[in-house]
Amino acid sequence: MPILGNMPDPEVPYWDKREYRSLQGEKAVYEFLTRYGAKPAVSFKEIEKVLERFNAIRETGRNSPNKFNLLEDTIKAWINDGKLKPTKTDQKEGLVELMKINLKDAESGAYSERQANSNREKFLGGLVGQEEKYPGVCLPRSIICKPV
Numbered sequence: 001m002p003i004l005g006n007m008p009d010p011e012v013p014y015w016d017k018r019e020y021r022s023l024q025g026e027k028a029v030y031e032f033l034t035r036y037g038a039k040p041a042v043s044f045k046e047i048e049k050v051l052e053r054f055n056a057i058r059e060t061g062r063n064s065p066n067k068f069n070l071l072e073d074t075i076k077a078w079i080n081d082g083k084l085k086p087t088k089t090d091q092k093e094g095l096v097e098l099m100k101i102n103l104k105d106a107e108s109g110a111y112s113e114r115q116a117n118s119n120r121e122k123f124l125g126g127l128v129g130q131e132e133k134y135p136g137v138c139l140p141r142s143i144i145c146k147p148v
Contacts, residue, residue: 022051023048041085050070072102086098086101121141124139125139127139
């Protein structure tokens with residue numbers, strides 16, 4: 001287990017790479033969801049290929065066309081192949097309808113960098129200086145973890 005996010009650990013190669021840490025977290029979420037009842041439409045091996053490319057793209061806030069395009073193209077391909085059937089249920093009428101996926105639509109409930117930064121500070125900000133208690137976690141405002 002790595003000691004800190006940017007410190008190498010001989011037991012965990014590549015832990016000093018942001019995209020590797022991201023992939024490990026994404027894999028843990030997939031395994032948790034599938035362990036507790038979610039039936040995966042796509043195997044993690046397929047998702048992993050996309051996530052490796054996604055995580056390696058440098059973010060530029062809301063102007064991340066390469067990230068958005070990669071995800072949208074992948075999702076559309078999986079829909080066309082019949083692997084994904086994105087639907088939502090109308091709570092009032094109980095109807096199921098197909099969802100349109102548009103990651104670039106700011107009104108679609110998409111990822112908000114501003115909200116993510118606010119949440120990170122809100123939920124993790126009080127832990128700064130306690131990095132040794134949270135191995136592998138880069139806390140906000142930490143002087144130990146370096147931005148990449």
